[in-house]
Amino acid sequence: LEPVTVAISIAAVSALSGYLTYSDFFSCRFSECCKEDRPLNVSALKLDLEKKLFGQHLATEVILKALTGFRNNKNSKKPLTLSLHGWAGTGKNFVSQIVAENLYPKGLKSNFVHLFVSTLHFPHEQQIKLYQNQLQKWIRGNVSACGLSVFIFDEMDKLHPGIIDAIKPFLDYYEQVDGISYRKAIFIFLSNAGGDLITKTTLDFWRAGRKREEIQLKDLEPVLSVGVFNNKHSGLWRSGLIDRNLIDYFIPFLPLEYRHVKMCVRAEMQARGVAVDEDIVTRVADEMTFFPKDEKIYSDKGCKTVQSRLDFH
Ligand SMILES: Nc1ncnc2c1ncn2[C@@H]1O[C@H](COP(=O)(O)OP(=O)(O)OP(=O)(O)O)[C@@H](O)[C@H]1O
Known part of the structure; x- marks a missing residue:
């Protein structure tokens, strides 16, 4: 059989079985497809988070629940x-x-996933108005092309106060804004702000002899939202997004311990296709620095420099 005949037969069978529409088959085969109505593969996401993300029981639980609930809800209001x-x-x-x-096999390289980095995309304090306009245009354009667009804002703590409020209308409970519905889009904000509060709570648990897995979202989420709202350098200082309860989840990432750093080294060795050597794992982990000064429990840089340190061994 010729490849074309095979493709047409597969498309016809898929269309008949209701799995893909005929046009879906061709458009998704030859260019990337906007997956607005495709259900999320919950077990794949769960497996990924549980296998790959170390020491973050709260983030794993909340992200899984939040995404599953959101993608399964055909009538999300925001x-x-x-x-x-x-x-x-x-x-x-x-x-x-x-x-x-x-969400998209190409991940961060997908045409439907957009990453903004504060220091790169919004560097100058004098140009806040310009950035606000650009941001609105960019988001409007992308969501009108694909409802399930993902926007990631990195370094929120370095974003000049007020910039992010430009996207408030898109995050609110409107059915449409100027004829466009934003209700299927996903916005993810990343920030170091609140890291001190999270560390303090985690350390309190440790000093009280309690397991870090006992920390619950309610121990951290309220402190975090108030702390971020009152922090001039959080990107969300006095932000209408918090005021109007437009942020669905504040998700704490706990500081990583020595054993987690070791897990990162092992994962990196496996990713490089080399056999895991426990001597090297220990040596790399021992090179990292830990705080607080007396107890030395948490890695200063988390797992961030593990990859480059491994190159030396
Ligand atoms: N909890 C973790 N579980 C597994 N690997 C991790 C974890 N944290 C960090 N890593 C590894 O370290 C690398 C750097 O971490 P990442 O860029 O996600 O940190 P970050 O929290 O975004 O830091 P920053 O606030 O400085 O941007 C990741 O690519 C990953 O390989």
């Missing part, structure tokens, strides 16, 4: 907004990548 907080190298970008890959 876009999904997640605000991820935590110390450097604790997995915020890593999780965004996992989420993106579970």
Whole structure:
């Protein structure tokens, strides 16, 4: 059989079985497809988070629930907004990548996933108005092309106050704004703001002899939202997004311990296709620095420099 005949037969069978429409088959085969109505593969996302993300039981649980609920709800009243907080190298970008890959096979490289980095895209304080206009245009254009667009804002703590409020109308409970519905879009904010509050709570649990897995969202989420709202350097200082309850979840990323750093080293070795050597794992983990000064429990940079350190061994 010729490839064309095979393609047509597969398309016809798929269309008949209701799995894909005929035009879907061709458009999705030859260019990337906007997956607005496709259900999320919940077990794949769960497996990814549980296998790949270390030491973040709260983030794993909340992200899984939030995405599943949102994607299964055919009548969502607003876009999904997640605000991820935590110390450097604790997995915020890593999780965004996992989420993106579970929505679109090309992940962060997908045409429907957009990453904004504050210091790169919005560097000058004097140009806030310009950035606000550009941001609105960019989001409007992309959501009109694909409802299930994903927008990731990295370095929120370095974003000049007020910029993010430009997207408030898109995050609100409107059916449409100027003829466009934003209700299927996903907004993810990443920030180091609140990292100190998260560390303090995690440390309190540790000092009280309690397991970190006992920390619940209610121990952190309220402190986090208030802390971020009152922090001039959070990107969400006095933000209407918090005021109007437009952020669905504040998700804490806990500081990583020595054992988590070791897990990151092992994962990196496996990703490089080399056999895991426990001596090297220990040596790389021992090279990292830990805080607080006395107890030395949490890695200063999380797992961030693990990859480059591994190159030396
Ligand atoms: N909790 C984790 N589980 C597994 N790997 C992790 C985790 N945290 C970090 N890593 C590894 O470290 C790398 C750097 O982490 P990542 O970029 O996600 O940190 P971040 O929290 O976004 O930091 P920053 O706030 O500095 O941007 C990731 O690509 C991943 O390989």
